[in-house]
Amino acid sequence: MKLSKMILGTLRDVQGETELESYKLMLRAGIIRKVASGVYNFMPIGKKVIENVNSLIKNEMEKMDSQEIEVAQFIPFELLNQCNNKESSFTDTFEIVDKNQKKFYVGADFKESYIEIIKNEIKSYKQLPVSIYSIQKRIKDETKPKFGIIKSKEFNELQCYIFYDDSLESGKYVNRLCEVFKDIYNKCGLDFIKTNSLKFFVKHPLGEEQVVCCEGCGYKEDLEIATCTLQEKEEDDMKPVNKISTPDTRTIDELASLFNTTPEYFVKTIIYKINSKIVAVMVRGDREVNETKVKSKIGHIVSFELADEEIVRYATSAEIGFAGPINLKCDTLLVDEEITRMRNFMVGANETGYHYECVNYERDFTGTVGDFKKITEKDRCPICGNSINIKNVMGLGEIINLETAYSEDMSAVFLDKLGKSKPMSIIKASINVDRLLALIAEQNHDENGIVWPKRVAPxxxxxxxxxxxxxxxxxxxxxxxxxxxxxxxxxxxxxxxxxxxxxxxxxxxxxxxxxxxxxxxxxxxxxxxxxxxxxxxxxxxxxxxxxxxxxxxxxx
Missing domain, CATH: 3.40.50.800 (Anticodon-binding domain)
Incomplete structure (x- = not known):
């Protein structure tokens, strides 16, 4: 190509809309141009780069005998709704109604489309396993787009699905996908992190996600999933429950100051409205509730939000700041496992201006026990017990074993060796290609511009x-x-x-x-x-x- 014939569009400087250096450099290099918040055009140089990334990905997918397809952007409501019992909602999906009043979702996750294709084509165990993939536009109603194409309303995405017979070992398919993803990221010149839950990230100070890392044993896990070593169970004798006056003392920090102690002595009760039910979650005073773990415990999530003042008043018969487990009116009480190891702690008394001290689990209240807390750097590694650190990261991709949940919903079955009908097991893998492109630039640049890896360069x-x-x-x-x-x-x-x-x-x-x-x-x-x-x-x-x-x- 001759530059005299090309729309180059390089810029010597751009006004900083974001701190992200890669975004500024991509504008300056004439790779992207902003259309609206979260919406971008790819210019000739940008199109060349993204096609090179796509080609690299396709080569790796073909090595594992995955077949490329293209699925329709318009997904009928009734198809997407088949798996609605597994989805939180479609709030980030665009909807349209055509002239015949038929409702479609546009550019959504294509899971149902993939399953529908295989459901209609695969009938016997002899045809399994089979892998299909596509690299095409996803459209998402991102409410807070930022960082240019890293978090935008439309983006190119690799989606790969493996359908297999669960009588065979799923681990080999997961491991093969992991190797493919590693090869893709290495050839893109990226320094990346793979977590135990098969998510891939790059470290970045502006990242909105976090990963827990242990230098001792190499444990790496998404903060929203990570567990930690539990403290030793306290063996102090249980003291009688005592209600004490705590006027104008609503927060853990205020209580700690009033009693000249630390937040670890207290237990807080956070009230949510989940699926129109009142759910209370108890964690130690210095902890934060891990809402991902709460959602996982509840299961099918249609709506999830902190309870408003009216609901809190109903559940506690008190103002906000005095919630506790004793005589709490709720549908579900989730108790972090750490609390069951504590002795004689303080909780809200469900009465304005009062708290209970010397409260103990089982004697004074019970609930559903589980891990509902966020890990912190004060905690220890759950594997080896060494210290951990928490890094800000940006997501690259993930591999999820869906097992048979969705195939059961959609009647995606096959006949096994005995002629019996069985649901197909499914593994899903995805990479946001636009984000991948931006993160390549983020990790590969100098003061003069982007230093593209050879396989990616325009x-x-x-x-x-x-x-x-x-x-x-x-x-x-x-x-x-x-x-x-x-x-x-x-x-x-x-x-x-x-x-x-x-x-x-x-x-x-x-x-x-x-x-x-x-x-x-x-x-x-x-x-x-x-x-x-x-x-x-x-x-x-x-x-x-x-x-x-x-x-x-x-x-x-």
Whole structure:
């Protein structure tokens, strides 16, 4: 491609809409252009890069014999609704009604579409396992889009599904997908984290998710899933429950100050409205409720929110800040397992201005015991007991074993070796490709622009004629360009009537791995050769260009 014919659109500077360096660089490199909040156009350079990423992914998927399909963006309401008992809601999905008043969801998760395809095509265990995938647009009503294409309303996404007979070991399919994902991320030049729950992340200070890491044993887990080592059970004698006056003392910190102690001595009761039911969750005073774990315990979630003042007053007969488990009016009481190991703690008395002290689990109240807390860096690793640290991260992708839940809902069955009907087991894997692209740029850039890995870069080589009006330079540059094209190298020729400095700036911005500059030394039969990932400029003979390029691209 000749730059004189191309819409390049590089910018020397952009107004900071986000702290994310990759977003600014992608705007400056002419990769994306903003249409509206969370909506972006991909420009020619951007389209080239994303197609290269897609090609890389497709190559890896084909290695595991996964077949590419394309599913419809319009999903009939009745199809998506078949698995509604497993979904929280469709609040982030766009809906339309056509002229015949038929309701569709647009660009939603394609799970039901995949299952419907396989359900109609696969009838026997002899046809299993089978894997299908697609890379296409997802559309999501993201309420708070940010960080450019990292968190946007529409994005390209890889979705892969493996359908198999559960009489076989699922682990081998999961492991194969893990290896494929690792290969994709490594070839994209990413330093990534894989958690025990098969989620993939990159560390980033602005990340809205967190991962718990243990340097001792290598344990890594999503904060919303991670567990921690429980404290030793306290053996103090149980003291009689005592109601004490605590006027204008509603928060744990206020209580700790009043009694000159630490938040660990108290237990707080948080009240939720879940599926129109009142659910109270108890955690130690210094803890936060892990709402992901609560949702997992409840199961089918239609609605989930903190209770409003009216519900709190009904449940506690008190103002907000005095909730406790004794005589609490609720449908479900969830008690963090840590509380069952405590002795003589303080809770709200369900009476404005009062708390109970010397409260103990089982003697004074009971509930459903489980892990409902968020782990902190004060906790210990659940595997080896060493200290942990918590890192801010951004998500790359995940692998989920859905087992048979969805296939049972949709009657996706097959005949096993005995001729009996069985639901198919399903593994789902996904990668947000737009986010992947942005995170590649985030981890691979310098002060001059993006440093794309070779497999991802929009072009492999850029050839620059330093002086447009120098006929010998222009002719030589075009000869090199044509020669490299004949070698099936993706090459860009900067033949614009611009200063050499402008051309160098643009080459660095768009991140082409190899730059060949035809300048004044052409009279000696030499050109400049430079790799984008280092600052060294080397004078080489024209006759050595082919070998140098192939070595630079590791194609020899």
């Amino acid at each position: 072009y492999e080589v850029i050839v620059i004629a330093a002086v447009f009006k120098n006929e010998e330079q222009m002719k030589t540059a075009e000869n090199i360009y044509n020669k490299l094209r004949s070698m099936e190298i993706d090459v860009l020729l900067d033949d614009r009537d611009e200063r050499a400095g402008v051309k160098f700036k643009d080459a660095d911005l768009i991140g082409v791995p190899i730059r060949i500059t035809v300048g004044k030394k052409i009279s000696e039969g030499k050109v400049e050769f430079k790799l984008r990932n280092n600052g060294n400029v080397e004078d080489i003979n024209i006759g050595d260009i082919e070998e140098k390029v192939l070595n630079g691209l590791h194609k020899n």
